[in-house]
Amino acid sequence: MGAEVRFRDWCPCRETGLQNDLFVMGSVLFELSTRKPPYVGLEDQEVIRLYQAMKFPSADDLLLGKVITKCWMGSYKSADDLKSDMIMTFEQTRARKPRWLMGLFTLLCMLTSILAFLSQCNYVSK
Template sequence: MAPSFIVSGVTASVIHISDSKALKCAFREHVSEVEFEQTVLEHLGLHRGIVRHFSNLHEGQITLEYYPYDVRRYVATSKPIPLELWALQLVETIIFIHAKGVIHRDLSPRNMLTSGGNGGIVLCDFAASSVNGKRQADIKPECRFYHWHTDRTEIQDDLFAMGSVLFELSTRQPPYAELQLEEIRRLYRAGIFPLVDSLFMGKVITKCWMGNYESAEQFRSDLVCICVLFHIAY
């Protein structure tokens, strides 16, 4: 097949190069960030919740397993979203990377990949991540997935973003989709977040946003309880 463009981000473009592989190519000024991402992926090793990577043949390039959708594009379709499955898969992956000393720092549906349906999701794009407190680049996450406070831990950075991810999966829209970025920053700094009372996972979303979790394990415990109670009730 002929190579085809998939997406362009802050640090690189991604090209579909075969039925099963994609190539991430760093922009000239961001080679070090993509090289760092390769190091992070090697540090994490194989895991079902992390995009598979292959040998790095050229500086500033990473060969990755190909997926037809990032989760944001999938959510924007009318296809069904396996909310419980994806939420539980995601938190298990976050627990794994945190145990390895990695904080993703840029969690959002655009940095998650899926084949669709019940095929599950995997994390990608670790260029902004930190490993044991060290990082290569100070890349800011999407505004709606960033807490805008200085008194949170790095782990809570990921957990805050998890709340916004679950909101987008639940509503098919990111938090405050109708507002401008400066207004979102103002509201977040004031601890004012979108209403979630009607959402199945509203309680865990709020606790993520309010910084009530100190670890992904705590989040998983609440998430499992909510899923169990939901199925008992219905």
């Protein structure tokens, strides 16, 4: 993974482990939603500077934009909290979105459940 997805030392308040994994999940969700990684086209040093300043690409117009932003800002205390937000977003948008998008969304919720399980089993990166 390049700096655009994961850079462990981007902020001194970040530790490896669950918060780092939730941050990466936000980047994965962003890339799945936009078909491009955060900060695509920028040099690694610029990406690191933006991470350190806690400036992230806008996710406001994305279906999971609030979820992505909360991942990046470290707002989730657990993978279960992330999963709950994703399910709530799914429920709110189910009637308005195409079926294929809901299938993708279901897959993302399953991946988040796996992350929650692994974090409880201490398999998440430390």
